[in-house]
Amino acid sequence: MMMAMMAMMSMMMTAMKHPLSMGGVLMVQTMLTSLMTGMIINSFMFSYMLMLIMLGGMLVLFMYMSSVASNEKFKSSTKMMMMITMVMTMALTLMLVSDKMMMSTETQTQMMMLENDQTMTVMKMFNGQTTAITIMMITYLLITMIVVSFIATIQEGPMRKKS
Numbered sequence: 001m002m003m004a005m006m007a008m009m010s011m012m013m014t015a016m017k018h019p020l021s022m023g024g025v026l027m028v029q030t031m032l033t034s035l036m037t038g039m040i041i042n043s044f045m046f047s048y049m050l051m052l053i054m055l056g057g058m059l060v061l062f063m064y065m066s067s068v069a070s071n072e073k074f075k076s077s078t079k080m081m082m083m084i085t086m087v088m089t090m091a092l093t094l095m096l097v098s099d100k101m102m103m104s105t106e107t108q109t110q111m112m113m114l115e116n117d118q119t120m121t122v123m124k125m126f127n128g129q130t131t132a133i134t135i136m137m138i139t140y141l142l143i144t145m146i147v148v149s150f151i152a153t154i155q156e157g158p159m160r161k162k163s
């Protein structure tokens with residue numbers, strides 16, 4: 001099911017004309033890829049790192065596009081939005097119906113055991129020994145963000161000036 005959604009996102013990428021809409025499709029595709037790799041591998045750590053790296057890249061792309069084309073309007077096609085909504089609704093309906101029909105009691109038991117294993121893996125990552133370093137990293141990132149926002153001047157505006 002996720003493979004079909006990823007293929008659909010790839011096809012939608014060819015229809016996009018604006019870089020921000022392409023970035024949105026790329027972000028959804030990254031989320032789907034992260035979910036798939038997390039389901040294949042027992043630990044979601046690799047998926048989490050992949051998602052953070054891609055979101056960081058998307059943030060850089062968004063900042064670049066907003067500074068280069070600051071006054072350009074983003075026009076969304078109603079035809080494309082209707083197609084996306086219809087396909088996503090059909091995919092979600094199909095996923096819900098197929099999950100209920102395919103699940104037996106044995107499969108449900110295995111899924112519950114797998115969920116418990118994954119919960120234990122996440123709990124091991126945020127145990128008492130690593131709490132101090134996690135809080136230190138969060139504080140460091142917050143201070144860095146505050147310093148960068150004070151360094152950037154608001155009066156200068158975008159990189160490209162309109163002539």
